[in-house]
Amino acid sequence: MADAAKYPKPATNPETAHFWEQTAKGKLMFKRCTACGEAHYFPRSICPFCFSDKTVWEESSGEGEIYTFSLMRKSASGPYAIGYVTLKEGPSLLTNFVDCDREKLKIGQKVKVVFKPTDGAPLPFFTPV
Amino acid sequence: MTIKGKAYIVGIYEHPTRHAPDKSTAQLHAEIAKGAIEDAGLTKADIDGYFCAGDAPGGVMAMVDYLGLKVRHFDSTDTGGCSYLVHLGHAAEAIAAGKCSIALVTLAGKPRTGPMPPRASGAEADFEAAYGATTHNIYGMCALRHMHEFGTTSEQLAWIKVAASHHAQYNPHAMLPDVVTVEDVLNSPMIADPLHRMDCCVVTDGGGGFIVTSEAIAKTLKKPLVRMIGHGEALKGPRGGQKLDLTYSAGVWSGPRAFEEAGVTPKDIKYASIYDSFTITVLMQLEDLGFCKKGEGGKFVADGNLISGVGKLPFNTDGGGLCSNHPVNRGGMTKILEAVRQLRGEAHPKVQVPNCDLAVAHGTGGLLGVRHAASTCILERV
Numbered sequence: 001m002a003d004a005a006k007y008p009k010p011a012t013n014p015e016t017a018h019f020w021e022q023t024a025k026g027k028l029m030f031k032r033c034t035a036c037g038e039a040h041y042f043p044r045s046i047c048p049f050c051f052s053d054k055t056v057w058e059e060s061s062g063e064g065e066i067y068t069f070s071l072m073r074k075s076a077s078g079p080y081a082i083g084y085v086t087l088k089e090g091p092s093l094l095t096n097f098v099d100c101d102r103e104k105l106k107i108g109q110k111v112k113v114v115f116k117p118t119d120g121a122p123l124p125f126f127t128p129v
Numbered sequence: 130m131t132i133k134g135k136a137y138i139v140g141i142y143e144h145p146t147r148h149a150p151d152k153s154t155a156q157l158h159a160e161i162a163k164g165a166i167e168d169a170g171l172t173k174a175d176i177d178g179y180f181c182a183g184d185a186p187g188g189v190m191a192m193v194d195y196l197g198l199k200v201r202h203f204d205s206t207d208t209g210g211c212s213y214l215v216h217l218g219h220a221a222e223a224i225a226a227g228k229c230s231i232a233l234v235t236l237a238g239k240p241r242t243g244p245m246p247p248r249a250s251g252a253e254a255d256f257e258a259a260y261g262a263t264t265h266n267i268y269g270m271c272a273l274r275h276m277h278e279f280g281t282t283s284e285q286l287a288w289i290k291v292a293a294s295h296h297a298q299y300n301p302h303a304m305l306p307d308v309v310t311v312e313d314v315l316n317s318p319m320i321a322d323p324l325h326r327m328d329c330c331v332v333t334d335g336g337g338g339f340i341v342t343s344e345a346i347a348k349t350l351k352k353p354l355v356r357m358i359g360h361g362e363a364l365k366g367p368r369g370g371q372k373l374d375l376t377y378s379a380g381v382w383s384g385p386r387a388f389e390e391a392g393v394t395p396k397d398i399k400y401a402s403i404y405d406s407f408t409i410t411v412l413m414q415l416e417d418l419g420f421c422k423k424g425e426g427g428k429f430v431a432d433g434n435l436i437s438g439v440g441k442l443p444f445n446t447d448g449g450g451l452c453s454n455h456p457v458n459r460g461g462m463t464k465i466l467e468a469v470r471q472l473r474g475e476a477h478p479k480v481q482v483p484n485c486d487l488a489v490a491h492g493t494g495g496l497l498g499v500r501h502a503a504s505t506c507i508l509e510r511v
Contacts (some may be wrong), residue, residue, distance in 0.1 A: 010255040020255075040369030042256035048369045067373055068277070068498075070269030071322040072261060082266045084373060084498075091370030094499070096260045107277045123259050 006077055009120030015045050018057055020121035028060040028113045028124050030091055041091035062113035063088045064126070071102050085111055085126050099127045133390055136221035136357045137347035138508070140169025140340030141466045143447075147304045147454060149334040150242045155186050155195050157237035157336050162196055165338040170350050171231065176340075178202040178229030180220055182212035183249075184238040184336070184457045192235075202229035208364075208502030209494025210404060210459040212236075213339075215504045217465060217490075218360035220341040230343055237336030238457030245458065257499070264406060264458075265329065267498040269321035272409035274375045276323060278424065283323055285427035286408040287314035290327050290451050292435035293405065297448025299477040304331045305452040314408075328408040330450035330460065337462040339469070353473040359393070359507035361386025366500035376424075378493055379503035380417030387489075387505035388419070395419045399485045400471040401442055402464035404492030405449045411435075414491055415442075418505065437480040446471060446480035461492040465506065472510040486510040 012020045019042075022029045031043040035052035046053050069083025081097040083105070097105055099114065110129040115122035142164030149157060158181070166173060179200045185192045189205040192198075202223050206215050213236055220232040238245075250258060275281045291311055297303040314327040347354055363382035367373055388394060395418055403418075405411045412426035420442060421429040434440035447453050447467040450460040468490040470476045476485075488508045495501035 007259045010259075012255065015252075016255060038369075038371060040371060042253055042370075044252075044369070049371070068270045068274035068375060070266040070273060070324075071319075072263065072266045073319055073321065075261060075263075077261075080261055082260050082262060083270060084375075086373065087370075092367065092373035093370055094257045094260055094262065094367075107273065118259075 007116060007118045007123055009118040010123070012121065016043055019043055023115055023122045023124060026115055028062050029057050030060050030087070030089060031055045032058045039090045041087070041093045058089070060113070061088050064111055066105060066107055066109045066111055067092055068107055069097060069105055081105055095124065095126050097127065098125045131390055132218070132221040132225050132360055133358045134356055135225040135344065136341050137344060138339055138355045138465070138469050139342050139347050139350050139352055140165040140171065141469045142168055143337040143454065143463060143466050144237065144335040144456070145302045146335045147302065147333040148241050149239055154238050158185060158192060158235045159196055161235050161237055161336050161338040162233055165233065165340050169340045169352065171340065173197065175231050176200065176233045178220060178223055178232030180204045180216040180232060180234040182216070182236065182459070183207040184236055184459060200229065202232070208504070210406060211461040211492035211494035211502055211504045212459065213462040213465060214490060214492045214506055215362050215502065217341065217357065217506050218362055218504060221357045221360060224341060224343050230346060232341045233338065234341070235336065235338040236457060236459060236462040239334040240332050240458055241334045262496060262499060263321070264496060265321035265324060267496040268407040268409055269324045271375045271413065271498045272323050275409065275413065278376055279427065281412065281427040283315055283325070284311055285431050286328055286412060287311040288431045288433065289405065289408040289411045289435065290314050292433060293445055293449045293451040295436045296446045296480050297452035299479045300448045300453050303448040303453040304333055324407055324409065330406050330455040331452065332458065333454050333456050335454060335456040337456065337466050339465055354511035355469050355472045356509055356511055357506060358509045359387040359389070359391025360505065361390070362502065362504045364502050375498045376413070378413055378417050378497055379501060380414050380491065380493065380505065383503040383505040384418040384491065387507050391507035393487060393507060397487055398442070398489050400446070400468065400482045400488040401444045402468040402488065402490040403444050404460045404464055405445055405451045406455070406460055408451070410493065410497060411444070413497070414493065418489065418491060437482060443480070443482050446476050461494065461504070464490040464492050468508050472508055
Protein backbone atom coordinates (compact mmCIF):
# COMPACT_ATOMS: atom_id res chain seq x y z
CA MET A 1 0.00 0.00 0.00
CA ALA A 2 2.75 2.42 -0.97
CA ASP A 3 0.61 5.06 -2.62
CA ALA A 4 -2.08 6.59 -0.42
CA ALA A 5 -4.08 7.62 -3.44
CA LYS A 6 -4.63 3.94 -4.10
CA TYR A 7 -6.52 3.44 -0.86
CA PRO A 8 -10.20 2.68 -1.34
CA LYS A 9 -12.60 5.31 -0.12
CA PRO A 10 -14.68 4.25 2.88
CA ALA A 11 -18.23 3.36 1.88
CA THR A 12 -19.54 4.76 5.21
CA ASN A 13 -23.03 4.17 6.57
CA PRO A 14 -25.38 5.89 9.04
CA GLU A 15 -23.74 4.09 11.96
CA THR A 16 -20.21 5.22 11.11
CA ALA A 17 -20.73 8.49 9.17
CA HIS A 18 -19.62 10.61 12.16
CA PHE A 19 -16.30 8.76 12.34
CA TRP A 20 -15.49 9.65 8.75
CA GLU A 21 -16.66 13.27 9.11
CA GLN A 22 -14.09 13.55 11.91
CA THR A 23 -11.20 11.95 10.01
CA ALA A 24 -11.72 14.74 7.48
CA LYS A 25 -10.90 17.11 10.39
CA GLY A 26 -7.85 15.12 11.42
CA LYS A 27 -9.55 13.46 14.39
CA LEU A 28 -9.54 9.76 15.28
CA MET A 29 -12.76 8.79 17.05
CA PHE A 30 -13.75 5.71 18.99
CA LYS A 31 -16.85 4.76 20.92
CA ARG A 32 -17.30 4.45 24.66
CA CYS A 33 -20.25 2.87 26.40
CA THR A 34 -21.59 5.05 29.20
CA ALA A 35 -23.33 2.04 30.78
CA CYS A 36 -20.28 -0.23 31.28
CA GLY A 37 -17.55 2.35 30.67
CA GLU A 38 -15.70 0.25 28.08
CA ALA A 39 -14.16 1.71 24.91
CA HIS A 40 -14.30 -0.07 21.56
CA TYR A 41 -13.10 0.22 17.96
CA PHE A 42 -14.40 0.08 15.22
CA PRO A 43 -17.49 1.98 16.30
CA ARG A 44 -20.83 0.29 16.92
CA SER A 45 -24.11 1.88 17.99
CA ILE A 46 -24.68 -0.91 20.53
CA CYS A 47 -21.87 -1.81 22.93
CA PRO A 48 -20.29 -5.17 22.00
CA PHE A 49 -19.56 -5.83 25.69
CA CYS A 50 -22.75 -5.04 27.65
CA PHE A 51 -25.15 -4.53 24.71
CA SER A 52 -26.27 -1.13 25.95
CA ASP A 53 -27.24 1.45 23.33
CA LYS A 54 -25.73 4.23 25.49
CA THR A 55 -22.57 4.57 23.39
CA VAL A 56 -20.96 7.95 22.79
CA TRP A 57 -18.21 9.24 20.50
CA GLU A 58 -14.88 10.11 22.05
CA GLU A 59 -11.78 11.56 20.41
CA SER A 60 -8.61 9.51 20.71
CA SER A 61 -5.27 11.11 21.51
CA GLY A 62 -4.11 9.31 18.39
CA GLU A 63 -1.23 7.89 20.43
CA GLY A 64 -0.50 4.26 21.05
CA GLU A 65 2.02 1.50 20.70
CA ILE A 66 2.65 -1.32 18.26
CA TYR A 67 1.11 -4.60 19.48
CA THR A 68 2.42 -6.61 16.54
CA PHE A 69 3.10 -6.22 12.84
CA SER A 70 4.27 -7.95 9.68
CA LEU A 71 6.19 -6.64 6.70
CA MET A 72 4.50 -7.69 3.49
CA ARG A 73 7.49 -8.08 1.19
CA LYS A 74 5.65 -8.35 -2.09
CA SER A 75 2.31 -7.06 -3.29
CA ALA A 76 0.86 -5.52 -6.41
CA SER A 77 1.09 -2.09 -4.80
CA GLY A 78 4.53 -2.57 -3.28
CA PRO A 79 5.74 -3.60 0.18
CA TYR A 80 3.90 -2.41 3.27
CA ALA A 81 3.77 -2.89 7.03
CA ILE A 82 0.49 -4.06 8.54
CA GLY A 83 -0.08 -4.33 12.26
CA TYR A 84 -2.14 -3.63 15.32
CA VAL A 85 -1.84 -0.49 17.41
CA THR A 86 -3.09 -0.40 20.98
CA LEU A 87 -4.39 3.11 21.59
CA LYS A 88 -3.67 4.94 24.86
CA GLU A 89 -7.41 4.81 25.46
CA GLY A 90 -7.41 0.99 25.33
CA PRO A 91 -8.78 -0.41 22.11
CA SER A 92 -6.47 -1.99 19.53
CA LEU A 93 -6.97 -1.48 15.83
CA LEU A 94 -5.64 -2.83 12.55
CA THR A 95 -3.59 -0.36 10.51
CA ASN A 96 -0.52 0.20 8.36
CA PHE A 97 2.69 1.83 9.53
CA VAL A 98 3.70 4.58 7.10
CA ASP A 99 6.23 7.37 6.58
CA CYS A 100 8.96 5.36 8.28
CA ASP A 101 11.75 2.84 7.83
CA ARG A 102 9.70 -0.35 7.96
CA GLU A 103 12.75 -2.43 8.80
CA LYS A 104 13.13 -0.60 12.13
CA LEU A 105 9.62 -1.21 13.45
CA LYS A 106 9.43 -2.94 16.84
CA ILE A 107 6.71 -4.33 19.06
CA GLY A 108 6.05 -1.81 21.85
CA GLN A 109 7.21 1.15 19.76
CA LYS A 110 5.30 4.43 20.33
CA VAL A 111 3.29 5.56 17.33
CA LYS A 112 0.81 8.31 16.47
CA VAL A 113 -2.02 8.62 13.99
CA VAL A 114 -1.63 10.24 10.58
CA PHE A 115 -4.34 10.54 7.95
CA LYS A 116 -3.99 9.69 4.29
CA PRO A 117 -6.34 10.90 1.57
CA THR A 118 -8.72 8.75 -0.44
CA ASP A 119 -11.32 9.77 -2.99
CA GLY A 120 -13.66 10.03 0.01
CA ALA A 121 -12.89 10.44 3.72
CA PRO A 122 -9.24 10.23 4.86
CA LEU A 123 -8.08 6.97 6.44
CA PRO A 124 -6.14 6.66 9.71
CA PHE A 125 -2.61 5.25 9.61
CA PHE A 126 0.17 5.26 12.17
CA THR A 127 3.77 6.37 12.16
CA PRO A 128 6.54 6.06 14.77
CA VAL A 129 6.79 9.02 17.16
CA MET B 130 -27.59 -34.95 24.06
CA THR B 131 -24.26 -35.88 22.54
CA ILE B 132 -22.91 -36.93 19.18
CA LYS B 133 -20.50 -39.31 20.87
CA GLY B 134 -20.41 -42.56 18.95
CA LYS B 135 -23.47 -41.69 16.88
CA ALA B 136 -21.85 -40.82 13.56
CA TYR B 137 -19.39 -42.81 11.46
CA ILE B 138 -17.20 -41.69 8.56
CA VAL B 139 -17.70 -44.45 6.02
CA GLY B 140 -16.41 -42.94 2.80
CA ILE B 141 -13.51 -40.64 1.93
CA TYR B 142 -12.00 -39.34 -1.28
CA GLU B 143 -9.17 -36.92 -1.96
CA HIS B 144 -8.92 -35.82 -5.56
CA PRO B 145 -5.44 -36.74 -6.83
CA THR B 146 -5.13 -33.58 -8.91
CA ARG B 147 -3.19 -30.58 -7.75
CA HIS B 148 -3.74 -28.62 -10.97
CA ALA B 149 -6.99 -28.90 -12.92
CA PRO B 150 -7.17 -26.37 -15.75
CA ASP B 151 -9.26 -28.75 -17.86
CA LYS B 152 -12.06 -29.31 -15.35
CA SER B 153 -14.84 -27.13 -13.97
CA THR B 154 -15.15 -26.54 -10.25
CA ALA B 155 -18.60 -28.17 -10.15
CA GLN B 156 -17.14 -31.13 -12.03
CA LEU B 157 -14.44 -31.54 -9.38
CA HIS B 158 -17.15 -31.56 -6.71
CA ALA B 159 -19.00 -34.25 -8.66
CA GLU B 160 -15.88 -36.40 -9.13
CA ILE B 161 -15.19 -36.10 -5.42
CA ALA B 162 -18.79 -36.95 -4.47
CA LYS B 163 -18.58 -40.00 -6.73
CA GLY B 164 -15.25 -41.03 -5.21
CA ALA B 165 -16.49 -40.74 -1.63
CA ILE B 166 -19.78 -42.54 -2.35
CA GLU B 167 -17.91 -45.39 -4.07
CA ASP B 168 -15.38 -45.62 -1.24
CA ALA B 169 -18.32 -46.12 1.14
CA GLY B 170 -19.89 -48.75 -1.11
CA LEU B 171 -23.05 -46.67 -1.47
CA THR B 172 -24.93 -45.10 -4.36
CA LYS B 173 -25.96 -41.52 -4.98
CA ALA B 174 -29.58 -42.38 -4.19
CA ASP B 175 -28.53 -43.27 -0.63
CA ILE B 176 -27.43 -39.70 0.12
CA ASP B 177 -30.08 -37.72 2.01
CA GLY B 178 -27.92 -34.97 3.49
CA TYR B 179 -25.50 -32.58 1.77
CA PHE B 180 -23.00 -30.11 3.16
CA CYS B 181 -20.86 -27.60 1.28
CA ALA B 182 -19.21 -24.21 1.87
CA GLY B 183 -18.29 -21.12 -0.10
CA ASP B 184 -16.15 -23.04 -2.58
CA ALA B 185 -19.23 -24.80 -4.03
CA PRO B 186 -20.45 -22.93 -7.12
CA GLY B 187 -23.86 -21.40 -6.44
CA GLY B 188 -24.08 -22.84 -2.95
CA VAL B 189 -26.17 -25.68 -1.68
CA MET B 190 -29.18 -25.12 -3.97
CA ALA B 191 -27.14 -25.11 -7.16
CA MET B 192 -24.94 -28.00 -6.04
CA VAL B 193 -27.79 -30.31 -5.04
CA ASP B 194 -29.40 -29.67 -8.41
CA TYR B 195 -26.15 -30.11 -10.33
CA LEU B 196 -25.26 -33.34 -8.56
CA GLY B 197 -28.82 -34.66 -8.90
CA LEU B 198 -29.19 -35.27 -5.17
CA LYS B 199 -32.43 -35.56 -3.26
CA VAL B 200 -31.74 -34.51 0.32
CA ARG B 201 -33.80 -33.82 3.39
CA HIS B 202 -31.06 -32.01 5.30
CA PHE B 203 -28.38 -29.53 4.23
CA ASP B 204 -25.94 -27.01 5.68
CA SER B 205 -23.74 -24.44 3.98
CA THR B 206 -21.92 -23.02 7.00
CA ASP B 207 -18.81 -21.24 5.75
CA THR B 208 -15.99 -20.72 8.21
CA GLY B 209 -13.20 -20.70 5.63
CA GLY B 210 -10.73 -23.56 5.72
CA CYS B 211 -12.27 -25.29 8.73
CA SER B 212 -15.78 -25.36 7.22
CA TYR B 213 -15.54 -29.12 6.61
CA LEU B 214 -14.52 -29.82 10.20
CA VAL B 215 -17.60 -27.83 11.20
CA HIS B 216 -19.67 -29.77 8.66
CA LEU B 217 -18.47 -33.04 10.16
CA GLY B 218 -19.71 -31.93 13.56
CA HIS B 219 -22.99 -30.67 12.16
CA ALA B 220 -23.49 -33.85 10.09
CA ALA B 221 -22.96 -35.90 13.24
CA GLU B 222 -25.59 -33.77 15.01
CA ALA B 223 -28.04 -34.20 12.13
CA ILE B 224 -27.52 -37.96 12.10
CA ALA B 225 -27.85 -38.19 15.89
CA ALA B 226 -31.10 -36.23 15.64
CA GLY B 227 -32.43 -38.32 12.75
CA LYS B 228 -32.54 -35.37 10.33
CA CYS B 229 -30.66 -37.40 7.74
CA SER B 230 -29.10 -40.84 7.59
CA ILE B 231 -26.25 -40.54 5.07
CA ALA B 232 -24.57 -37.15 4.61
CA LEU B 233 -22.16 -36.12 1.87
CA VAL B 234 -19.65 -33.27 2.33
CA THR B 235 -17.61 -31.94 -0.61
CA LEU B 236 -14.91 -29.33 -1.19
CA ALA B 237 -13.34 -28.40 -4.53
CA GLY B 238 -11.87 -25.51 -6.43
CA LYS B 239 -9.11 -24.22 -8.66
CA PRO B 240 -7.06 -21.39 -7.11
CA ARG B 241 -4.02 -22.38 -9.19
CA THR B 242 -5.97 -22.08 -12.40
CA GLY B 243 -7.83 -18.83 -11.83
CA PRO B 244 -8.34 -16.05 -9.30
CA MET B 245 -10.35 -16.72 -6.17
CA PRO B 246 -13.47 -14.64 -5.46
CA PRO B 247 -12.86 -11.89 -2.89
CA ARG B 248 -13.28 -12.74 0.77
CA ALA B 249 -16.66 -11.60 2.12
CA SER B 250 -16.39 -8.74 4.57
CA GLY B 251 -18.56 -7.55 7.42
CA ALA B 252 -19.20 -4.34 9.31
CA GLU B 253 -15.45 -3.91 9.78
CA ALA B 254 -14.75 -3.43 6.06
CA ASP B 255 -14.26 0.36 6.06
CA PHE B 256 -11.97 0.08 9.08
CA GLU B 257 -9.74 -2.74 7.86
CA ALA B 258 -9.97 -3.45 4.14
CA ALA B 259 -7.58 -0.67 3.09
CA TYR B 260 -4.69 -2.07 5.14
CA GLY B 261 -3.98 -5.04 2.94
CA ALA B 262 -4.65 -7.92 5.33
CA THR B 263 -3.74 -11.22 3.68
CA THR B 264 -3.35 -14.65 5.17
CA HIS B 265 0.45 -14.27 4.97
CA ASN B 266 0.78 -11.03 6.90
CA ILE B 267 -2.03 -11.70 9.37
CA TYR B 268 -0.46 -15.03 10.34
CA GLY B 269 2.91 -13.28 10.30
CA MET B 270 1.57 -10.86 12.90
CA CYS B 271 0.54 -13.80 15.10
CA ALA B 272 3.96 -15.38 14.72
CA LEU B 273 5.82 -12.17 15.60
CA ARG B 274 3.76 -11.65 18.74
CA HIS B 275 4.26 -15.29 19.74
CA MET B 276 8.02 -14.84 19.32
CA HIS B 277 7.89 -11.62 21.33
CA GLU B 278 6.00 -13.12 24.27
CA PHE B 279 7.45 -16.62 24.40
CA GLY B 280 10.78 -16.53 22.61
CA THR B 281 9.57 -18.82 19.85
CA THR B 282 12.11 -18.98 17.01
CA SER B 283 12.04 -19.33 13.23
CA GLU B 284 14.07 -22.54 13.65
CA GLN B 285 11.32 -24.04 15.80
CA LEU B 286 8.65 -23.06 13.27
CA ALA B 287 10.78 -24.56 10.52
CA TRP B 288 10.66 -27.96 12.24
CA ILE B 289 6.94 -28.11 11.44
CA LYS B 290 7.63 -27.83 7.72
CA VAL B 291 10.50 -30.31 8.03
CA ALA B 292 8.18 -32.86 9.65
CA ALA B 293 5.53 -32.35 6.97
CA SER B 294 8.14 -32.85 4.25
CA HIS B 295 9.31 -36.11 5.82
CA HIS B 296 5.73 -37.38 5.42
CA ALA B 297 5.15 -35.91 1.97
CA GLN B 298 8.00 -37.95 0.44
CA TYR B 299 5.77 -41.03 0.70
CA ASN B 300 2.68 -39.39 -0.85
CA PRO B 301 2.73 -39.88 -4.64
CA HIS B 302 0.26 -37.01 -5.05
CA ALA B 303 2.12 -34.49 -2.87
CA MET B 304 2.82 -31.22 -4.62
CA LEU B 305 6.15 -30.83 -2.78
CA PRO B 306 7.51 -34.34 -2.17
CA ASP B 307 11.10 -33.37 -1.35
CA VAL B 308 12.43 -33.60 2.21
CA VAL B 309 13.65 -30.21 3.42
CA THR B 310 15.83 -29.12 6.34
CA VAL B 311 15.50 -26.34 8.90
CA GLU B 312 18.17 -24.46 6.95
CA ASP B 313 16.16 -24.80 3.73
CA VAL B 314 13.18 -23.17 5.43
CA LEU B 315 15.25 -20.35 6.93
CA ASN B 316 16.96 -19.71 3.60
CA SER B 317 13.72 -19.51 1.65
CA PRO B 318 12.63 -15.95 0.82
CA MET B 319 10.87 -13.90 3.47
CA ILE B 320 7.23 -13.41 2.44
CA ALA B 321 5.61 -11.65 5.39
CA ASP B 322 7.92 -11.33 8.38
CA PRO B 323 8.64 -13.54 10.18
CA LEU B 324 7.19 -16.14 7.79
CA HIS B 325 9.37 -17.51 4.99
CA ARG B 326 8.04 -19.05 1.81
CA MET B 327 8.50 -22.54 3.30
CA ASP B 328 6.47 -21.52 6.36
CA CYS B 329 3.52 -21.19 3.95
CA CYS B 330 1.27 -23.92 2.61
CA VAL B 331 0.95 -24.80 -1.06
CA VAL B 332 -1.78 -23.48 -3.36
CA THR B 333 -3.53 -26.33 -5.16
CA ASP B 334 -6.52 -27.11 -7.33
CA GLY B 335 -8.53 -30.13 -6.27
CA GLY B 336 -10.53 -31.05 -3.22
CA GLY B 337 -11.99 -33.86 -1.22
CA GLY B 338 -15.10 -35.25 0.36
CA PHE B 339 -16.48 -37.70 2.90
CA ILE B 340 -19.63 -39.56 3.90
CA VAL B 341 -21.09 -39.62 7.40
CA THR B 342 -23.75 -42.05 8.57
CA SER B 343 -25.25 -43.81 11.57
CA GLU B 344 -23.80 -46.78 13.44
CA ALA B 345 -26.49 -49.10 12.09
CA ILE B 346 -25.74 -48.25 8.46
CA ALA B 347 -21.96 -48.13 8.99
CA LYS B 348 -22.01 -51.70 10.24
CA THR B 349 -23.58 -52.88 6.97
CA LEU B 350 -20.67 -51.40 4.98
CA LYS B 351 -17.22 -52.81 4.35
CA LYS B 352 -14.76 -50.17 5.52
CA PRO B 353 -13.06 -50.27 8.93
CA LEU B 354 -15.31 -48.46 11.41
CA VAL B 355 -14.30 -44.90 12.25
CA ARG B 356 -16.61 -42.83 14.40
CA MET B 357 -16.94 -39.35 15.86
CA ILE B 358 -16.73 -39.21 19.62
CA GLY B 359 -16.36 -35.51 20.20
CA HIS B 360 -16.75 -32.17 18.45
CA GLY B 361 -16.25 -28.55 19.40
CA GLU B 362 -16.49 -25.33 17.44
CA ALA B 363 -15.79 -21.73 18.35
CA LEU B 364 -15.31 -18.23 16.93
CA LYS B 365 -12.86 -15.49 17.90
CA GLY B 366 -12.37 -11.90 16.75
CA PRO B 367 -10.92 -8.62 18.01
CA ARG B 368 -14.26 -7.88 19.78
CA GLY B 369 -13.97 -4.13 19.75
CA GLY B 370 -10.20 -4.24 20.16
CA GLN B 371 -10.39 -4.92 23.90
CA LYS B 372 -7.60 -7.01 25.44
CA LEU B 373 -6.27 -8.01 22.05
CA ASP B 374 -4.30 -11.26 22.29
CA LEU B 375 -3.06 -12.89 19.10
CA THR B 376 -1.17 -15.66 20.85
CA TYR B 377 -4.20 -17.93 21.12
CA SER B 378 -7.01 -18.97 18.80
CA ALA B 379 -10.61 -20.12 19.10
CA GLY B 380 -9.07 -23.59 19.46
CA VAL B 381 -8.79 -22.89 23.20
CA TRP B 382 -12.58 -23.25 23.27
CA SER B 383 -13.30 -25.79 20.50
CA GLY B 384 -10.60 -28.19 21.74
CA PRO B 385 -11.73 -28.63 25.36
CA ARG B 386 -15.37 -29.00 24.23
CA ALA B 387 -14.39 -31.81 21.87
CA PHE B 388 -12.12 -33.59 24.34
CA GLU B 389 -14.72 -33.34 27.08
CA GLU B 390 -17.45 -34.82 24.90
CA ALA B 391 -15.10 -37.61 23.81
CA GLY B 392 -13.97 -38.31 27.37
CA VAL B 393 -10.31 -38.36 26.33
CA THR B 394 -7.33 -36.03 26.74
CA PRO B 395 -4.60 -34.87 24.35
CA LYS B 396 -2.26 -37.42 25.98
CA ASP B 397 -4.49 -40.22 24.62
CA ILE B 398 -4.24 -39.04 20.99
CA LYS B 399 -2.17 -41.30 18.70
CA TYR B 400 -2.34 -39.13 15.56
CA ALA B 401 -3.13 -35.45 14.99
CA SER B 402 -4.30 -33.74 11.83
CA ILE B 403 -3.64 -30.07 12.51
CA TYR B 404 -4.47 -27.37 9.99
CA ASP B 405 -1.19 -26.09 8.59
CA SER B 406 -1.94 -23.04 6.50
CA PHE B 407 1.35 -21.77 7.96
CA THR B 408 3.82 -23.27 10.40
CA ILE B 409 2.65 -20.84 13.11
CA THR B 410 -0.91 -22.16 12.68
CA VAL B 411 0.21 -25.62 13.78
CA LEU B 412 2.29 -24.36 16.69
CA MET B 413 -0.54 -22.27 18.10
CA GLN B 414 -3.12 -25.02 17.63
CA LEU B 415 -0.98 -27.61 19.44
CA GLU B 416 -0.82 -25.25 22.40
CA ASP B 417 -4.50 -24.33 22.23
CA LEU B 418 -5.58 -27.98 22.10
CA GLY B 419 -3.48 -28.76 25.16
CA PHE B 420 -0.70 -30.88 23.64
CA CYS B 421 1.67 -28.55 25.45
CA LYS B 422 1.42 -25.41 27.57
CA LYS B 423 0.88 -22.00 25.98
CA GLY B 424 4.24 -20.65 24.91
CA GLU B 425 5.93 -24.05 24.82
CA GLY B 426 4.85 -24.96 21.30
CA GLY B 427 8.28 -24.09 19.92
CA LYS B 428 10.01 -26.66 22.10
CA PHE B 429 7.25 -29.18 21.45
CA VAL B 430 7.58 -29.16 17.66
CA ALA B 431 11.39 -29.04 17.54
CA ASP B 432 13.72 -31.94 16.80
CA GLY B 433 11.25 -33.97 14.78
CA ASN B 434 8.63 -34.44 17.48
CA LEU B 435 5.88 -34.33 14.84
CA ILE B 436 7.50 -36.91 12.52
CA SER B 437 5.77 -40.28 12.41
CA GLY B 438 7.99 -43.01 13.84
CA VAL B 439 10.37 -40.42 15.29
CA GLY B 440 8.47 -38.05 17.56
CA LYS B 441 5.75 -38.31 20.15
CA LEU B 442 2.93 -36.77 18.12
CA PRO B 443 2.78 -37.81 14.46
CA PHE B 444 0.95 -35.08 12.54
CA ASN B 445 -0.28 -34.58 8.96
CA THR B 446 1.19 -37.81 7.66
CA ASP B 447 -0.03 -37.06 4.12
CA GLY B 448 2.37 -34.11 4.00
CA GLY B 449 -0.39 -31.71 4.98
CA GLY B 450 -1.10 -28.36 3.45
CA LEU B 451 2.55 -27.42 3.80
CA CYS B 452 3.69 -30.05 1.30
CA SER B 453 0.87 -32.13 -0.18
CA ASN B 454 -2.42 -30.37 -0.79
CA HIS B 455 -4.29 -27.26 0.27
CA PRO B 456 -7.22 -27.34 -2.13
CA VAL B 457 -9.02 -24.03 -2.62
CA ASN B 458 -6.92 -22.53 0.19
CA ARG B 459 -9.12 -24.52 2.56
CA GLY B 460 -7.21 -27.16 4.50
CA GLY B 461 -9.85 -28.58 6.84
CA MET B 462 -11.04 -31.30 4.48
CA THR B 463 -7.70 -33.04 4.01
CA LYS B 464 -7.23 -33.03 7.80
CA ILE B 465 -10.29 -35.27 8.15
CA LEU B 466 -9.26 -37.52 5.26
CA GLU B 467 -5.79 -38.33 6.59
CA ALA B 468 -7.14 -38.88 10.11
CA VAL B 469 -9.59 -41.44 8.69
CA ARG B 470 -6.78 -43.12 6.70
CA GLN B 471 -4.72 -43.42 9.87
CA LEU B 472 -7.63 -44.89 11.84
CA ARG B 473 -8.42 -47.32 9.03
CA GLY B 474 -4.76 -48.31 8.80
CA GLU B 475 -4.71 -47.07 5.21
CA ALA B 476 -1.98 -44.45 5.56
CA HIS B 477 1.31 -45.09 3.73
CA PRO B 478 3.18 -47.88 5.60
CA LYS B 479 6.15 -45.55 6.16
CA VAL B 480 3.97 -43.10 8.09
CA GLN B 481 1.18 -45.32 9.43
CA VAL B 482 0.95 -44.97 13.21
CA PRO B 483 0.87 -48.45 14.81
CA ASN B 484 -2.43 -49.30 16.52
CA CYS B 485 -3.85 -45.92 15.63
CA ASP B 486 -7.22 -46.00 17.38
CA LEU B 487 -7.66 -42.36 18.44
CA ALA B 488 -7.08 -39.24 16.37
CA VAL B 489 -7.88 -35.57 16.36
CA ALA B 490 -8.65 -33.52 13.26
CA HIS B 491 -8.55 -29.84 13.99
CA GLY B 492 -8.51 -26.63 12.03
CA THR B 493 -9.05 -22.92 11.98
CA GLY B 494 -10.65 -20.90 9.22
CA GLY B 495 -10.70 -17.24 8.31
CA LEU B 496 -7.78 -15.11 9.50
CA LEU B 497 -6.15 -16.25 12.73
CA GLY B 498 -5.13 -12.73 13.77
CA VAL B 499 -8.47 -11.15 12.95
CA ARG B 500 -11.76 -13.07 12.76
CA HIS B 501 -11.63 -16.83 12.64
CA ALA B 502 -13.36 -20.07 13.52
CA ALA B 503 -12.00 -23.29 14.97
CA SER B 504 -13.38 -26.79 14.86
CA THR B 505 -12.06 -29.86 16.66
CA CYS B 506 -13.17 -33.41 15.84
CA ILE B 507 -12.13 -36.43 17.90
CA LEU B 508 -12.26 -39.66 15.90
CA GLU B 509 -12.00 -43.24 17.08
CA ARG B 510 -11.49 -46.60 15.41
CA VAL B 511 -14.08 -49.01 16.72
